[in-house]
Amino acid sequence: MRGGSSPWRAVATHPSTRPLTENLACDTLIVGAGITGALLAERLTRQGLDTVIVDREHPGRGSTAASTSMLLWEIDRPLVELAAIYGFERAARAYRASLEAVTGLIALVRQHDLPGTLRTRRSLYLAAGSSANELLDEHKLRRRAELPGEFLDHARLLDGYGMARAGAIISPGAADADPLQLAHGLLRLATRRGARQFDAEAVAFDPASAAVTVGLENGCEIAAKAVVLATGYAMPDIVHSEIQTVSSSWAIATTPQPQNVWKDGALIWELAKDYLYARTTPDGRIIIGGEDSEEIVAPDARDRLIPRKSRRLIRRLTALWPFAETEIDYRWAGTFDTTRDGLPLIGPVPGAKGVYAAYGYGGNGITFSYLAAQLIGNLIAGGTSPLLDDFALDRDAGMAAH
Numbered sequence: 001m002r003g004g005s006s007p008w009r010a011v012a013t014h015p016s017t018r019p020l021t022e023n024l025a026c027d028t029l030i031v032g033a034g035i036t037g038a039l040l041a042e043r044l045t046r047q048g049l050d051t052v053i054v055d056r057e058h059p060g061r062g063s064t065a066a067s068t069s070m071l072l073w074e075i076d077r078p079l080v081e082l083a084a085i086y087g088f089e090r091a092a093r094a095y096r097a098s099l100e101a102v103t104g105l106i107a108l109v110r111q112h113d114l115p116g117t118l119r120t121r122r123s124l125y126l127a128a129g130s131s132a133n134e135l136l137d138e139h140k141l142r143r144r145a146e147l148p149g150e151f152l153d154h155a156r157l158l159d160g161y162g163m164a165r166a167g168a169i170i171s172p173g174a175a176d177a178d179p180l181q182l183a184h185g186l187l188r189l190a191t192r193r194g195a196r197q198f199d200a201e202a203v204a205f206d207p208a209s210a211a212v213t214v215g216l217e218n219g220c221e222i223a224a225k226a227v228v229l230a231t232g233y234a235m236p237d238i239v240h241s242e243i244q245t246v247s248s249s250w251a252i253a254t255t256p257q258p259q260n261v262w263k264d265g266a267l268i269w270e271l272a273k274d275y276l277y278a279r280t281t282p283d284g285r286i287i288i289g290g291e292d293s294e295e296i297v298a299p300d301a302r303d304r305l306i307p308r309k310s311r312r313l314i315r316r317l318t319a320l321w322p323f324a325e326t327e328i329d330y331r332w333a334g335t336f337d338t339t340r341d342g343l344p345l346i347g348p349v350p351g352a353k354g355v356y357a358a359y360g361y362g363g364n365g366i367t368f369s370y371l372a373a374q375l376i377g378n379l380i381a382g383g384t385s386p387l388l389d390d391f392a393l394d395r396d397a398g399m400a401a402h
Helices: 007-011 035-047 079-086 090-113 132-143 153-162 180-192 300-304 307-321 361-381
Strands: 001-004 023-029 053-054 118-125 150-153 167-176 196-199 202-207 212-216 220-228 244-254 266-271 277-280 286-293 328-339 345-348 355-359
Touching: 001 300, 023 035, 023 167, 023 212, 035 053, 035 180, 035 355, 035 361, 053 153, 053 180, 053 220, 079 090, 079 361, 090 132, 090 167, 090 180, 090 244, 090 361, 118 132, 132 150, 132 167, 132 266, 180 196, 180 328, 244 307, 286 307, 300 328, 300 355, 307 328, 328 361, 345 361, 355 361
Parallel strands: 023 053, 023 220, 053 196, 118 266, 220 355
Antiparallel strands: 001 328, 118 167, 150 167, 202 212, 212 220, 244 286, 244 328, 266 277, 277 286, 345 355
């Protein structure tokens, strides 16, 4: 799921796990112990459910370790494009839910004093070309949806942030964090509440009337009233969706240079299909990523490109922010899934009673993971939400492709 070395891998220690050597029964089984599984474990144990977590990897050492952990509420698809696909009300509902998710995650971290050095940030959404007209249209529709943000023309952007782009939207409500420390803190919180965590690989799923039986690679079984899949892009065979695509992304982290970072350490990304994205860290590193590819997803081929992609990212950093020192401490690559409409896959797995999917995907992975935990927790408790139709695994992929 990832190659190279990120700054998170270098410092994080994972919670202890143990092999499973006997059959178990529980209320809820979470398959996957990355940031998505950790957020689910926190939510489900908060609801008082007997929860088991299994993962074939060390906790958080899959896609979570490759995340740049930019907690944006703005979705990969601009609101203008999402409204053209699904209509304004449905698109605006997704954007507002994403904003509320970041707000909720910040509150959760503060309530439990979780590790992860989470910091509230503003996001700077940059024009990628010579015109800011698309950004102006986006800002106008966001105002209609009552979303926060201010448009900056070229002069104000250059004066305020030192960036020579045609324009930008500056918005409050975002955050950044160390994704591994955050995931591990959430898992420790869940285990203090009684969650059991095992080093095990789920290989078979048998939904039945009263429980879902999950077979493990070592021959043991877990019977759960509800199973939640938080397996990243490694989807089990029981999950079928035509709307997601596997993609690779590359990133680098510079040496610490707190004297050279841009104003407020805002989270930076572009109005472009394969956008550049950048953030800072508490010790003043600059992290920049992008160069995404849907063609190069095999691990060996992806990782062979790390040196070349790193050089290109340095050139793009210099063009974006000429004040940066360009010595690299970390360079890495990760494989992720994206969806054609930029929205997550959250909710019941069609044809598999009692099995639920929690797939964040795209640039909003952690934001959508928090949202998945809230929606699925509520669903297991007997609630519902119109967002479950918006994020359904079998939603109309053909329409979203246009």
